[in-house]
Amino acid sequence: MIQINSDHCDLCGTCLSVCPVDCIELTETKLNIDESACTKCQLCVRICPFKALKLVG
Amino acid sequence: MRTEYDIVVVGGGPAGSTTARFSKTENNSVALFEKDREIGIPVRCAEATSELCLRNLVPLDPKWIANTITKARLIAPDGKEVNLNLPVGGIILHRRLFDSGLAEIAANLGVEVFTKAYVHRIEPDENQRWKVFVRHLDREYLIKAKIVIAADGVESRVARWAGIKSQTLLKDIESCAQVLLGNVDVVDERIDFYISSKLAPGGYVWVFPKGNRTANVGLGVNGAQTLQKCSLDLLNDFIDEKFPGAARLTTVAGGVPVAKSLKKIAADGLLIVGDAARQVNPVSGGGILAAITAGKIAGAVAAKAININDWSLKVLKEYQTEWDKGAGKDYTLFYHIKGWITQLSDEYYNEIAEMLHKIPPSEVNLLTIFKIALRKKPALVLDAVKLFAKMI
Numbered sequence: 001m002i003q004i005n006s007d008h009c010d011l012c013g014t015c016l017s018v019c020p021v022d023c024i025e026l027t028e029t030k031l032n033i034d035e036s037a038c039t040k041c042q043l044c045v046r047i048c049p050f051k052a053l054k055l056v057g
Numbered sequence: 058m059r060t061e062y063d064i065v066v067v068g069g070g071p072a073g074s075t076t077a078r079f080s081k082t083e084n085n086s087v088a089l090f091e092k093d094r095e096i097g098i099p100v101r102c103a104e105a106t107s108e109l110c111l112r113n114l115v116p117l118d119p120k121w122i123a124n125t126i127t128k129a130r131l132i133a134p135d136g137k138e139v140n141l142n143l144p145v146g147g148i149i150l151h152r153r154l155f156d157s158g159l160a161e162i163a164a165n166l167g168v169e170v171f172t173k174a175y176v177h178r179i180e181p182d183e184n185q186r187w188k189v190f191v192r193h194l195d196r197e198y199l200i201k202a203k204i205v206i207a208a209d210g211v212e213s214r215v216a217r218w219a220g221i222k223s224q225t226l227l228k229d230i231e232s233c234a235q236v237l238l239g240n241v242d243v244v245d246e247r248i249d250f251y252i253s254s255k256l257a258p259g260g261y262v263w264v265f266p267k268g269n270r271t272a273n274v275g276l277g278v279n280g281a282q283t284l285q286k287c288s289l290d291l292l293n294d295f296i297d298e299k300f301p302g303a304a305r306l307t308t309v310a311g312g313v314p315v316a317k318s319l320k321k322i323a324a325d326g327l328l329i330v331g332d333a334a335r336q337v338n339p340v341s342g343g344g345i346l347a348a349i350t351a352g353k354i355a356g357a358v359a360a361k362a363i364n365i366n367d368w369s370l371k372v373l374k375e376y377q378t379e380w381d382k383g384a385g386k387d388y389t390l391f392y393h394i395k396g397w398i399t400q401l402s403d404e405y406y407n408e409i410a411e412m413l414h415k416i417p418p419s420e421v422n423l424l425t426i427f428k429i430a431l432r433k434k435p436a437l438v439l440d441a442v443k444l445f446a447k448m449i
Contacts, residue, residue, distance in 0.1 A: 012101060014312025016211075017213070018224065018230060020224050049288040049310035050287060051289070
């Protein structure tokens, strides 16, 4: 799964723009990834300006 | 909050507020939903734009302007500097004041503005209207709208829910970090750009003074060229080296689309504007002017559609046509130039800077830089001819 480090995440939404399956949700205070739809392509991991995302497991 | 609006705008940035403002008439209802608690915050922007261009588009409140710029300095990878005078006056905005100012203008015309209003789904209904699902202060609302304006930024999902492909390729997005630095020695009337694959691969570092010993210092890394170190790490290295002892007053992340604007920016009952439509100058990464230009057209077209009671693509496509033949055409050309620029090596930039050093500083301007770049890279001639034909 893609793990979100909420201490690092700035809620900028850059990851949403590159996600091929639209499985990321951004609210005012939270980033959520829908694990069931995520394909683990890791484009979000590569684009994150603050390295808040990583693939685990 | 009503249960029905003629027009619902999703997103309270410059694109959303401008579209809302130009779509509002005495005979229609317009709501603007912003997911964050305050319009204009956080500021995910280097805040530079052109004074001349903005003045043509909005009544400019002097309070929105942090600083005025007349000069630029380009720093090549080997540290060689090229100084030039800007052909048009530049300004550094206070985006938080600018954005809330634009929303106030819309509100004063009767646009209903809601913050902490998160649109989490839109669906078409059977009467050519949209069902807009909004979460506002812990309550769910279902609102009907004839036209939805997707102004929901780089993170846009509204267009996707309407079935429009807006996924951006890694090479078409810059991964950016920015710090508002305090206690720095900067020349207030000059903006600096550092170009180097070590500092910011496939992008650049900017230093934009905001007055009172402060400056927006940030960088963008092309999505296809991201490294082990993320943008924030690279920026911190740069600041430690160039501005030791400076205070980090604000730190933000952000993604800047450097793509072609979306092929489809209008559909039945839907218009897409600003970063959500990837309407950004792909060379500079500047999006404020594009957002306002698009918002003005989109707003007028939406108002007309409501007025004649037809919000199908047949009417709304006028926005697409106007954008494509105006700013859209320029930005497509800039997109090709960007593709070429991102291929250039550090050595190439060093050589250009070296050649420019042999020219008297008073004669250095964007045109001479371009001429020298052309001499070294004839493949650019075709794009350049098109570009200058357009400028004249």
